[in-house]
Amino acid sequence: MRKIFFTSFLLILSLFSYAQSNIEISLQQDLRLFLVGDQKGNDPLTTNILSKIEVPVYNLQKSHFATYVSVEYADLIGKNYKRYAIGAGYVVKSIYNKIGAGIYLDYGKIYRQEEGFASFSLSGELNFKVNDKLKFVCTQQLTKRKDLKVLYNSDNEYVISGFVGLKFSL
Numbered sequence: 387m388r389k390i391f392f393t394s395f396l397l398i399l400s401l402f403s404y405a406q407s408n409i410e411i412s413l414q415q416d417l418r419l420f421l422v423g424d425q426k427g428n429d430p431l432t433t434n435i436l437s438k439i440e441v442p443v444y445n446l447q448k449s450h451f452a453t454y455v456s457v458e459y460a461d462l463i464g465k466n467y468k469r470y471a472i473g474a475g476y477v478v479k480s481i482y483n484k485i486g487a488g489i490y491l492d493y494g495k496i497y498r499q500e501e502g503f504a505s506f507s508l509s510g511e512l513n514f515k516v517n518d519k520l521k522f523v524c525t526q527q528l529t530k531r532k533d534l535k536v537l538y539n540s541d542n543e544y545v546i547s548g549f550v551g552l553k554f555s556l
Contacts, residue, residue, distance in 0.1 A: 415435055448479055456494070522550075
């Protein structure tokens with residue numbers, strides 16, 4: 387699986403030469419886990435980082451289509467959570483003044499210690515353009531979490547997470 391993500395990463399980087407805009411890198415933290423924790427024993431200030439490398443592949447006048455690779459890591463009680471994904475999205479550069487939006491769909495794999503689980507995710511993003519190189523980002527993400535059902539017999543296989551962070555243009 388790591389070979390697939392490495393190959394995908396190289397493909398996305400090669401698409402950069404075709405794209406008319408810059409690559410964007412985002413780094414975001416799950417806000418709920420950071421501020422209040424959860425009911426599963428994870429205290430406030432729990433690390434749950436989502437990182438994404440996004441490359442525009444087809445530009446329109448006020449929007450573009452993008453591909454991306456993402457990595458999510460959470461330092462949870464018991465078993466750490468890692469998710470690697472590749473996806474695509476549609477991004478509107480400005481819906482009102484400096485505010486932009488995007489919708490993304492990806493497929494990836496969740497790793498909890500030695501076990502791996504296929505996963506997909508749908509997310510929406512709002513961003514505020516601080517300057518030409520920096521945006522403040524808020525992301526709402528719905529993720530299929532088969533790991534919760536298999537490892538913890540959870541009835542809820544889908545989890546909604548809210549992330550906040552920064553997006554940098556290279």
